Amino acid sequence: MKNNVKIQRAIANITQAQLAEKIGVSRQTINAIEAGKYVPSTVLALKISKLFDKPVNEIFELESTD
């Protein structure tokens, strides 16, 4: 799964740590999500989408391998 959390974060102008705190996870988790090493749960994806005020589909995208 691809995601553009890093871009969304840049648009919203917040750091990984700030985003992590807002959605109640560790900074490492945000880092792993942005690096594509960790696929967040639906709950976490919805929290991210709510925070950036964008539909989940605009942030997360399926890849051909999924």
Added chain:
Amino acid sequence: MKTNYLFPNSFKKSSGILFLISILGIILFPIINKDDNLIQLQANVFALFYDEGLKTKTLGWTNDDIFPELLGIMTIVSGLIFAFSKEKIEDEMISKIRTESLVWATYLSYAVLLFCIIFIYGFTFFNILTYNIFTILFVFILRFRWMLYKNNQTYSHEE
């Protein structure tokens, strides 16, 4: 992430120290006690099964050196609490690492056991079995800590 099967984070430090002491105890105890039984803690204990001479008896009181028992209990209890107390921020990725580490620990622990069954015979086998009890906890803790450490490393390189 709500989990109800983990201990609070505040238990982590003290149980970690206790676990380290017990591990040292387990390693050093056979060396110190090799010939002259320096450490002895004789006590009357209730037993479901115990040996008297060559006979095995059931349900009764027996006198035994309980130091190894205490060491074993301390290792298991402190190890369990240390392994399964929450991280500072216990989120879903930590849970995933925890689960993966548990699977790895189970695999490795039984791999060691299989190896011992195939290649070790006689009394040595039972001696090694007593240590094998702790492998699953030990491997879990090592693997889990290592993955968390690696996670931290990649984080500090970015942003």
